Amino acid sequence: MLVSWKWLQRYVPLNMTPEDLAQRLSLSGLNHEGSQAIDQDIAIDLEVTSNRGDCLGHIGVAREIAVLYDAPLSIPEARPAAEGPPVADQVSVENRFPEACSRYTARLIRGVKVQPSPDWLVEALRSVFWKKRRDGSLEEYQPINNVVDVTNYVLMECGQPLHAFDLAKMDGGGQIQVRPARRGETLEAIDHKRYELDPSMCVIADASQPIAIAGVMGGADSEVDESTRDVVIESAIFSPLSVRRTARRLKLHSPSSFRFERRVDPEGVDWASRRCCELILETAGGTLAEGSVDTAPHTPAPGAVTLRLSQLERILGIQIDRDEVVRILTRLGCEQVTDQPQQIAWNPPSWRHDLTREADLIEEVARIHGYDQIPEDAPIPVAPSSKRSFDTAVEQVRHLLTAAGISEAMTPSIVTDRLDAMLSPWTDRPALQTETAMLEGARRLRRSLIPSLLGSRAANWAAANRHADLFEIAHTYQPGARSSDLPDEQYSLAWVYGGSFAQSKGIVETLLGRLGVTLQMEVVGETLEGFVADQTVRLKLAEETLGFVGVVSDQLQKTLKLPEPVTAAELSLPVLLAHCQLVPQFQAVSPYPTxxxxxxxxxxxxxxxxxxxxxxxxxxxxxxxxxxxxxxxxxxxxxxxxxxxxxxxxxxxxxxxxxxxxxxxxxxxxxxxxxxxxxxxxxxxx
The missing domain is CATH 3.30.70.380 (Ferrodoxin-fold anticodon-binding domain)
Structure with a gap:
């Protein structure tokens, strides 16, 4: 994120050197990547973490500076004069895709005069829109026109993406639809490349066709140019998941998609729209219609977060004055809800979606107060954590299998069609597939661990390692009954072994004994594809399927070029652990003869x-x-x-x-x- 020294001074006084500011911001979480002199300005490059979308604009960074230096913060009020008829009589918005767009607003300005941008606007944008060429020279921002440049200015001012449509180029006389793209629809974006859309993507459309890819880029057919007289200003909230999925699928990333993927301020949507209209009226003239079209004018308030003052000292190891804690959180935009001697409840500001827990507030106090104020030898009480029952059980499973001479393996969750088709003891439903191959030729989520382990054994054999007995503990993904169902992510234990069927079955029995399973295991003959018919069994505990043990079929051995017989087993860890007694139980030994x-x-x-x-x-x-x-x-x-x-x-x-x-x-x-x-x-x- 590039911020301009001159631009920041419009919101907060900078009574420090750029070097001091860069260091202070780095210590508070906005790492300084470098600085570049641009004309009479300084562009500061800050690394903004994905949870701090509020700092992807100058106002957000200025807010941080104001808190760090206890300086006054001045934010424009954005009150454009609306002298035209109500916008609702001229523009309509229908949201058919609320999952991808939770709020959409539109304003209308008629009679604008599109022309080159004023010098102050060009200078501001050139200070933050530039990149270095390979030869080290700078590629400067090329101004477009006063309307488009204003939308870019507001984007860099507050972090809220906006878009301006030419009303005359929209079919339907101002009818806007937020909807999924139809199969086969295409759009020429403002980068003058044509993109093929699909129903998973959200588009902004007029009465007949898409005019923008929601949250990513506008369309060339409705872009503002010298002939434009009436403009519709869009300011919206698009789902981070929807924008990220669309941008990746189209391989089309933009400053707008970058910010929507990191979430924008839900209450800042209207301010950005008003600010944009205010600057367009100032630079391009025109008449602003009264009001706005807003599909969700009321945003839900975030829940209150309680901060216990005792937790500050316990976690940070130092005492921070109560008044200083209140000052920091108040200046960060938090609103005090309750005030008790030992704890204070706060409502986080709308632009800080990452403040949801007490630990988040403690982190805010620590970084503003200064991590350098915490001594290296600050006494912080530490209590040892306890193991989960699952971890204890899995540790015993690993010990037993390695003692049996079987080595642990880690194989990818995504497998090729060939591996997946080898065998699937748990289900005969088709495996789930990723839309893009995660590995070369591999798109299927594995339904069993055994094919992956057999593939690893075959690879080891080809590398002259004959005795590659392997086990793995990992998730398998069992498809649901319907294609829309989420998969059942089952934790499984599997091994492939050069020993006999009886030895593999003996490993299961020893495992049950080691884990304290007192139930009798039922063994039922089973016929499964990929296994020898009369040497395959289903194992049951309390009428639940524990797993399978069998000898791999000759045909599968030949396919994998394995010269020796192999047995394979796969167990469901949830079923196994449900009947474990991990704490040894005392059992009296009878003193009477047997x-x-x-x-x-x-x-x-x-x-x-x-x-x-x-x-x-x-x-x-x-x-x-x-x-x-x-x-x-x-x-x-x-x-x-x-x-x-x-x-x-x-x-x-x-x-x-x-x-x-x-x-x-x-x-x-x-x-x-x-x-x-x-x-x-x-x-x-x-």
């Missing part, structure tokens, strides 16, 4: 070990302390086709007494009976 029994069941080939184990567990209560798989044996001649023998061991124990032989036999009979009823199992005699 009774162990081996049971050899003949069951259907389709029955999985997890099903058998769950049935055994459900048959007993706390007396069953462990169920262990031993082996599987097949004898078609004795047991029949599609049957198998599964040998398991159980441990029985009571916590209040020694388990007798008869009691143990009764418990075993309950297990056998339950397995016969639910799994059609048969116990082999020993």
């Amino acid at each position: 009774v162990s029994r081996d049971l050899n069941f003949v069951i259907e080939e389709s029955v999985r070990w997890s099903q058998l184990r769950n049935v055994v567990r459900s048959a007993l209560g706390t007396e069953l302390t462990d169920v262990r798989y031993q082996e599987t044996y097949r004898d078609p001649e004795k047991d029949g086709q599609e049957r198998k023998r599964v040998l398991l061991s159980i441990d029985l124990q009571r916590s209040d007494a020694t388990l007798t032989g008869n009691e143990a036999d009764q418990l075993v009979e309950r297990i056998i009976s339950r397995c016969e009823q639910q799994l059609n199992a048969r116990l082999l005699d020993s």
